[in-house]
Structure formats: structure tokens, C-alpha cells
Amino acid sequence: MAIAHGERARAPLAPASIKAAAGYSLPTFAAVIWFALGAVTFGWPQAQAWPYTLAFALGATGLGLLVLLSALLAQFWPPLAQRVRTGTPWIALLGGLFLLWEILTAKLALLPVPFFQPPQSLLEVFLEDYQRLGESVLRSVWLLARGYLIGAVAGVVLGMAMGWSPKVNYWSHPILRFIGPLPATAWLPLAFFIFPTSASASVFLIALATGFPVAILTWSGVASVSSAYYDIARTLGANSRFLILKVALPAAMPHIFVGLFMGLGASFAVLVVAEMMGVKAGLGWYLQWAQGWAAYNNMYAGLLVMALMCSGLVALLFRLRDRLLAWQKGLVRW
Amino acid sequence: MVGSTASNPAVADGLAVSVQGLSHSFALGDQHLPVLDHVDLDLRPGNFVAILGPSGCGKSTLLRLAAGLERPAAGRITADGRTINDPDPERVLVFQDPTLYPWRTVRANVGLGLEARGLLRTQRHRIDEALQLVGLEGFKEAYPHQLSGGMAQRASLARALVNDPRLLLLDEPLGKLDSLTRLSMQSELVRLWQEKGFTALLVTHDVEEAIFMAERIVVMSPRPARILDEIVNDLPYPRHRGDERMHGLRRRALALLGLDASW
Structure with missing residues (x-):
């Protein structure tokens, strides 16, 4: 009985510590990726001038800030914490893929152009069409x-x-x-x-x-x-x-x-x-x-x-x- | 039977049932498989009659005919003198499986008969009464898959009782329950019968169950089913399983079924 009590008392601690670790490290990691996307898009000179490059860089940076902000708010609001925990790995992966895409197209121009265009040209379509x-x-x-x-x-x-x-x-x-x-x-x-x-x-x-x-x-x-x-x-x-x-x-x-x-x-x-x-x-x-x-x-x-x-x-x-x-x-x- | 009539004050509510020269058969390809062979049986209002016979002998068919779900090949069954041709909510069948609708809550399952007859709005309170009668008032909003076997069978009993049937046809209703639940449900069914005063026709292959519950036990032969003999149990209710007088009745029933060698 005493053991059971002890276990019950200890049990919530373990998930809480995992939550704390995940609450800081994974969203921070995801935000860093999106910040990197913004910095690369803005700072790395391009072979060809693409419209909306600045807007895309700002958007990527903004998303990184949003990830950090929601991780912060999640500390005080548990329902958001659940969403942050399930969503963050995907947000990090998406940021990585965008980064790769941006580098391969706009920065290194490795892919043939009319078929493969950088992400900002997709943004262009949504903003203009x-x-x-x-x-x-x-x-x-x-x-x-x-x-x-x-x-x-x-x-x-x-x-x-x-x-x-x-x-x-x-x-x-x-x-x-x-x-x-x-x-x-x-x-x-x-x-x-x-x-x-x-x-x-x-x-x-x-x-x-x-x-x-x-x-x-x-x-x-x-x-x-x-x-x-x-x-x-x-x-x-x-x-x-x-x-x-x-x-x-x-x-x-x-x-x-x-x-x-x-x-x-x-x-x-x-x-x-x-x-x-x-x-x-x-x-x-x-x-x-x-x-x-x-x-x-x-x-x-x-x-x-x-x-x-x-x-x-x-x-x-x-x-x-x-x-x-x-x-x-x-x-x-x- | 005098004793039981005395213990059954609401006796006028039951239907008088008369089975007259009833024969029935199933078509199997171009063959006819006879299942009932010239069965005659009379139930007075408020009687509790058990039909005892080997499995597959056609007992259940007799109940389906009495419920009006099928029409007999020959002979007829009457209820209060009128020939039974179609189903009627005053004659309700309780199956071996609870056959509750899985998409309905217990409350909605029990209210099925009221809903089908357009009485749900005015007589909704009867659902609660029926659930109380079978001790399921705490499970109104449960779905059938959340119930145990015994609880599901209670719910199906409530679904029958909510219609105030005058004839309750019980087709091995306790056959699939574990033996402890079965014993308690036997007593409960007898209590409900005494409270409500309906006529009850129980089909079973459990000798002890038939003798413990019924006033008359009709023993049937293997298919095609004929009535072999009738055993009268005029012991008063509530009965006791250990009652010595039950032993003799059990032995007689087993003898009629050809199983007395094991006595």
C-alpha cells in the first residue's frame, strides 16, 4: 500500500519533467530552423532576383517567433501545451524542408527554373492571384x-x-x-x-x-x-x-x-x-x-x-x- | 394451480391462449421438414407454462407462431378466442440473445415499442418504470456493448415489459447467461410475472429451470415435436430450489426425456 502510494506520488513527476524538457528544447529547435530560413532567404545573395523574397524571409521569421510565443503561453495554458507538443515536430520538419528548397532553388540555382521555383514564388501566387x-x-x-x-x-x-x-x-x-x-x-x-x-x-x-x-x-x-x-x-x-x-x-x-x-x-x-x-x-x-x-x-x-x-x-x-x-x-x- | 392463482392477483390481465391441432414444417429445398406435429395446448389467463424439450425440436417455432411472426401450416393458435395471424404488442417475444439495437442507448432500446406505436411522447415515463422494474435505472444512457450479458438480457426484458404485454413468450431467455446470473434471473422473472399478471410461455431445455418457474411443464418429443406429457407443479411461490417435492418432478421430467438412467 505504501509502495503504491509512493508510486502514485512519483508518477506525475516523470511526465512533468519530460514536458518541461520538450516545452523548451523542441519548440526552440523548431524556431531556430525557421529563423535560419528567414536569415538564409534574406541574407544569402541570389543568382536571380525573385519577388517577395523579403516578405518570405519576414514570414519565416514571424513563424519562428509564433512557435516560441505559443511554447511560452503553453506553460500557462495546458490545452495549448498538448497542441504544441503534437505539432512542433512537424513544424520543425517543414521548416527544414523549406530551407532545403530555398537553398536548392533560389540560392544555388541547382534545379531547372521554370519547373522548380523557390518557395517565395508560391507566396507570390497566393498574394497576387x-x-x-x-x-x-x-x-x-x-x-x-x-x-x-x-x-x-x-x-x-x-x-x-x-x-x-x-x-x-x-x-x-x-x-x-x-x-x-x-x-x-x-x-x-x-x-x-x-x-x-x-x-x-x-x-x-x-x-x-x-x-x-x-x-x-x-x-x-x-x-x-x-x-x-x-x-x-x-x-x-x-x-x-x-x-x-x-x-x-x-x-x-x-x-x-x-x-x-x-x-x-x-x-x-x-x-x-x-x-x-x-x-x-x-x-x-x-x-x-x-x-x-x-x-x-x-x-x-x-x-x-x-x-x-x-x-x-x-x-x-x-x-x-x-x-x-x-x-x-x-x-x-x- | 389453486395456490398460484391465489398468489397472482392481477390474473385478469393475462391472455387466454389456445393451441389447436398445430402443425408446422420448414421447406428445405424441395423437402419439407416437419417441426410441430398436432400440438394442442391451453393456457388460462395468467398461467406460467414451460415447454421442455430437446434442442432443435421445434419449441422456438411454437413461440414464433404464437408471436404471429409466422403462420402455421395447419391448425391455429388463438388469443382470447381470436386467431393469431400477425404480431401484436400485447404478445411480446423475448429471445435467447438480447438483440438490443447497438446504435440505441438502453433508454431508447427500451422505448422501442412505445416509439413504434407513436406513444413515446405521452408515455415516456413507462421507460423509467420498466428500467426500475429490472434494476437498470442507472444505465439509461449506456450503449448495449457496455452492458454485461445479464444486464443486456434485463434491458431486453424491460423492452418487452414496457408494452404491458398480456402474453410474454420467453425463448430460452436465460440460456446464454452464466449459471449464477441465471438463477437470480429465474426468481426475478417469477416475481415480475406475479407482479404483472401476464400469461407466460417459457421455452427451455433446462429441466430445473422449468420446474422451478412454471406451474405446468409441457414435455415435448424430439422433432417433429409432439406433446409427450404434462407435469403439474402446484407448489406455491416463492419456491425453494431445495424443496424435496421438486425432486420427484425433476425425475419425471427426465424420464419423459429418456434421461432417467442418469438419475
Whole structure:
């Protein structure tokens, strides 16, 4: 008992000392890297004058100061301490990579120029072309949202109907099996010909790409619901509406979410291709446009923004799943 | 049975059940597998009847037919004189598995019947009453995976009782519990039956359980199930497991099941 007490008294000390050490040394290290990036960018003469070199140097130095400041504040505010501890190694690594990039391009000019430009030219794109980039993001999100929502709803409805009614299943299943594996982009020429506008054609294609995996997984989810679940509800007075909405749908929800994630991935691919081929707006178009003008820094910026958009949307879907499927937390590893 | 009727004041609440010439079979490919063979059985309101038989003999099918989940191939079951064709919340089935919905909390699981019948808004308080009845009032917000086997089965019992069933069909409800939990749940089920006054039809292959709990024990043959004989246990409740008079009943039941050589 005494030993247990002693251990309990000593136990918090060890993590605290680690925290103190990490609280000082790692953020300091990260800040030094970013300071070095600022100093190298500003002080090392360049083979070629790049715009925004000073702004980039100042930004790097500012970020270093921000790291130091948050490490300092974390001493007084524990929630920030957790974030600082998990984030700092990555901030240090990113600073190192930027430093390497800056030296290889702007300072030593070792890499061929139009394809590889220093980080400050990326900054240039964001500072000068933010309007066009921003509009492209909004257009992409709007197009994607329409197609994805239509596809997701249609997929869930069709999957539920297939799981519920043998007749619907008999007629839909072979069609899904035959047409489903076809990539939605293969319909592109036909869709642009049939639909009045390229935007409506793209909405249709995105909905198709989303709807197929959602329908298949919803169907398999409903099909795998234990018949005892229905028996229970029926003996307690449930009608078929209740059985569909309150038993089959929630029971199939984990499957449905797998379909929604697959559909989201497929919809990104269709979105970019559709924007490159016909829509003349959005991030896909921006990439195409940047390539046409050999504006490679714009292309990198566009790719970066697209990565942020896609990962942001996936994170949003994860959020939704965590809310709706909170009951699974004790059953499945997330 | 006089003694038990006296100890069961709410007896008028139970359904009168009559099984008449009931036969049923399953289709296995193009073959028919008979499971019930001309079964006749009468339950008076408030009776506690156990059906005892070897596993796979068709006992559970009888309960599914009584619940109205399936229709019999021949014969019929009536409740208060009306033929049972469809499920009805006055006849509730409790399965061997708790079959709680994993996405619902205990409270929402227990409220399932009220919700299905659109009574949730007006009769929400009955959920709490049912949970109290089975001793789960502290676990309302728990999810099924957080419950032990015994607690989950209690929750499924509360889900049945919240509807004030007039006939409780118990399909080996204690079969998967550990033996200590099973013994305490046997007493608890008897207590609930005495309190509520429903008619109870229990399917089990546990001889001791049937004799300890029921007023009448119907012994069935292997498939296709026929009624071999009926044992009447008119010992008053609460009963005691050590009661010498139970021994004779157990021996008779085992003899009917062809297991008396081990006595």
C-alpha cells in the first residue's frame, strides 16, 4: 500500500519533467530552423532576383517567433501545451524542408527554373492571384457539393430499396453490376453531348461516381441486418416505415459511411477531369490554365489548394461519421 | 394451480391462449421438414407454462407462431378466442440473445415499442418504470456493448415489459447467461410475472429451470415435436430450489426425456 502510494506520488513527476524538457528544447529547435530560413532567404545573395523574397524571409521569421510565443503561453495554458507538443515536430520538419528548397532553388540555382521555383514564388501566387484561386475553390466546391449530395441521396435510396424489395433488387442489381465498374469519366463525352450545360453534365457525372459505391454498400448493409432486429420491432408493433427508417437505415449506417467515403474519393477524380475537359472553371480548370501559360508556380499553388480542399472535405465527412456513429466507438477500432 | 392463482392477483390481465391441432414444417429445398406435429395446448389467463424439450425440436417455432411472426401450416393458435395471424404488442417475444439495437442507448432500446406505436411522447415515463422494474435505472444512457450479458438480457426484458404485454413468450431467455446470473434471473422473472399478471410461455431445455418457474411443464418429443406429457407443479411461490417435492418432478421430467438412467 505504501509502495503504491509512493508510486502514485512519483508518477506525475516523470511526465512533468519530460514536458518541461520538450516545452523548451523542441519548440526552440523548431524556431531556430525557421529563423535560419528567414536569415538564409534574406541574407544569402541570389543568382536571380525573385519577388517577395523579403516578405518570405519576414514570414519565416514571424513563424519562428509564433512557435516560441505559443511554447511560452503553453506553460500557462495546458490545452495549448498538448497542441504544441503534437505539432512542433512537424513544424520543425517543414521548416527544414523549406530551407532545403530555398537553398536548392533560389540560392544555388541547382534545379531547372521554370519547373522548380523557390518557395517565395508560391507566396507570390497566393498574394497576387488569390482572387482567381479563391473563385476556383468556390466553384469546385459548389459543383462537387451538388453532384455529391444528389449522388449520395440517390445511392442511399436505391440501396435501401434494393435491400428491402426483392423486385427492385432483381432489376437493379444486374444493371449496377454491369455499369457500376465503368469509371464515371468514361461517360464524359456522352454527358457533355446530352446535357444542356457542361456544369449539369458534371453534376450528373459526379453524382454517378458517388452514387454507385453508396448504393452497393447501402444495399449490402441492409442485406446484412440481422432478421432478429426486424422480428423484435415487429412484435413491438412496428410498421414497415418504422422498420425501414428506424431499423434498417441505422443498422446499415456503418456500411453506408464506407460507401460515402469511397464515393467522395471517386467524386474528386471526376470533378478534376470534368473541370479540365469542359467546365472552364474551378481548380481543375485552374491547373489546366496554369499549365497552358507554363505558370508552374500557379500550378503548385493550385495543387496545394486542391489538396487542402479534398482533405478538408474528407475530414468533414469523418466529423459527420463520428457524430452519427458514436455508438460504434466501443465496438470497432476507428 | 389453486395456490398460484391465489398468489397472482392481477390474473385478469393475462391472455387466454389456445393451441389447436398445430402443425408446422420448414421447406428445405424441395423437402419439407416437419417441426410441430398436432400440438394442442391451453393456457388460462395468467398461467406460467414451460415447454421442455430437446434442442432443435421445434419449441422456438411454437413461440414464433404464437408471436404471429409466422403462420402455421395447419391448425391455429388463438388469443382470447381470436386467431393469431400477425404480431401484436400485447404478445411480446423475448429471445435467447438480447438483440438490443447497438446504435440505441438502453433508454431508447427500451422505448422501442412505445416509439413504434407513436406513444413515446405521452408515455415516456413507462421507460423509467420498466428500467426500475429490472434494476437498470442507472444505465439509461449506456450503449448495449457496455452492458454485461445479464444486464443486456434485463434491458431486453424491460423492452418487452414496457408494452404491458398480456402474453410474454420467453425463448430460452436465460440460456446464454452464466449459471449464477441465471438463477437470480429465474426468481426475478417469477416475481415480475406475479407482479404483472401476464400469461407466460417459457421455452427451455433446462429441466430445473422449468420446474422451478412454471406451474405446468409441457414435455415435448424430439422433432417433429409432439406433446409427450404434462407435469403439474402446484407448489406455491416463492419456491425453494431445495424443496424435496421438486425432486420427484425433476425425475419425471427426465424420464419423459429418456434421461432417467442418469438419475
